[in-house]
Amino acid sequence: MAETLIERASETENRAAVVILLGPPGAGKGTQARRLEEAFGLVQLSTGDLLRAAVSQGTDAGKRAKAVMDAGGLVSDDIVLAILEDRLAQPDVIKGVILDGFPRTEAQADALDAMLAARGQKVNAAVSLDVDDAAMVERISGRYTCGGCGEGYHDSFKQPAKAGVCDNCGGTEMKRRADDNAETVGERLRAYHAQTAPLIAFYKGRGCLSSVDAMAAIDEVETDLQQIIRDAIGAT
Ligand code: AP5
Numbered sequence: 001m002a003e004t005l006i007e008r009a010s011e012t013e014n015r016a017a018v019v020i021l022l023g024p025p026g027a028g029k030g031t032q033a034r035r036l037e038e039a040f041g042l043v044q045l046s047t048g049d050l051l052r053a054a055v056s057q058g059t060d061a062g063k064r065a066k067a068v069m070d071a072g073g074l075v076s077d078d079i080v081l082a083i084l085e086d087r088l089a090q091p092d093v094i095k096g097v098i099l100d101g102f103p104r105t106e107a108q109a110d111a112l113d114a115m116l117a118a119r120g121q122k123v124n125a126a127v128s129l130d131v132d133d134a135a136m137v138e139r140i141s142g143r144y145t146c147g148g149c150g151e152g153y154h155d156s157f158k159q160p161a162k163a164g165v166c167d168n169c170g171g172t173e174m175k176r177r178a179d180d181n182a183e184t185v186g187e188r189l190r191a192y193h194a195q196t197a198p199l200i201a202f203y204k205g206r207g208c209l210s211s212v213d214a215m216a217a218i219d220e221v222e223t224d225l226q227q228i229i230r231d232a233i234g235a236t
Helices: 002-013 029-040 047-057 060-071 077-088 106-118 133-141 182-196 198-205 218-235
Strands: 017-022 043-046 096-100 125-130 143-146 152-154 209-213
Touching: 017 029, 017 198, 017 218, 029 043, 029 096, 029 152, 029 218, 043 047, 043 077, 047 060, 047 077, 047 096, 060 077, 060 182, 077 106, 106 198, 125 198, 125 218, 133 143, 133 182, 182 198, 198 209, 209 218
Parallel strands: 017 096, 017 125, 043 096, 125 209
Antiparallel strands: 143 152
16 A cells, blocks of 8 residues: 555656654654655665764764764764765665654755755655653663664563564674763753754644654554655655
8 A cells, every 4th residue: 555655656746755754862763764664665764874884984974973973963964965965876765765863954954955856856744753852861771773684672662582682683793872871862862952853843834744742652653654654645
């Protein structure tokens, strides 16, 4: 059903779907983006993941980004935009993307509009994942991922069936992010409210904003998001 809607949008308007997930650190952007990828055949584009890859590869951009990320601030727009533009030029994004952690500033949102307009595309839906800040520190400080396949886990909310063994790929190397500590999370939340939360009004003004209660269970949040995306894609 969802695939059919995406294909219909692509065939009739020659536009790949563009969905933005907005929300503070720990809101569940990555968790939901991975689920929506499967449900809709879209590609998750996480600027956080792209930046972490640049850091681990030791590229110039990665070297410039690392200290800022470790301190919980926002990486400069020029670095983020260059990384995103490269990724958007790759052929696998043809059916559309779920943007996870991008845009994070109004300058990034304007640049995204320009990039999409040049391709005959636009933002179909921007969804705000609404959460209580106080709960985010617990969510973030307890999370870890499988080093093999990236499957996400949490000390309290989602443990693998067998301790230390990934349910998805059987991998045994679990990783925690360097910026997932209480002090840095506080800074990341401050950066979100100062620089990213204003984008909620920005997309409301564009008439494409929706919101979900992201304090609900993960499956419920996914159901709400799927409905919003179906409506947005079917209506375009
Ligand atoms: P980034 O990697 O984007 O991190 P973030 O925005 O801080 O978000 P997180 O990945 O921490 O959280 P999430 O919302 O994805 O939550 P998750 O699904 O993991 O950015 C990192 C850094 O890179 C930034 O600080 C910045 O320096 C830089 N950066 C990135 N993009 C940039 C940009 N565009 N411009 C400038 N700088 C940029 O969930 C968290 C945990 O909660 C998990 O364990 C999960 O299982 C659990 N969980 C999720 N949903 C629920 C639920 N409903 N109930 C219970 N538990 C849940």
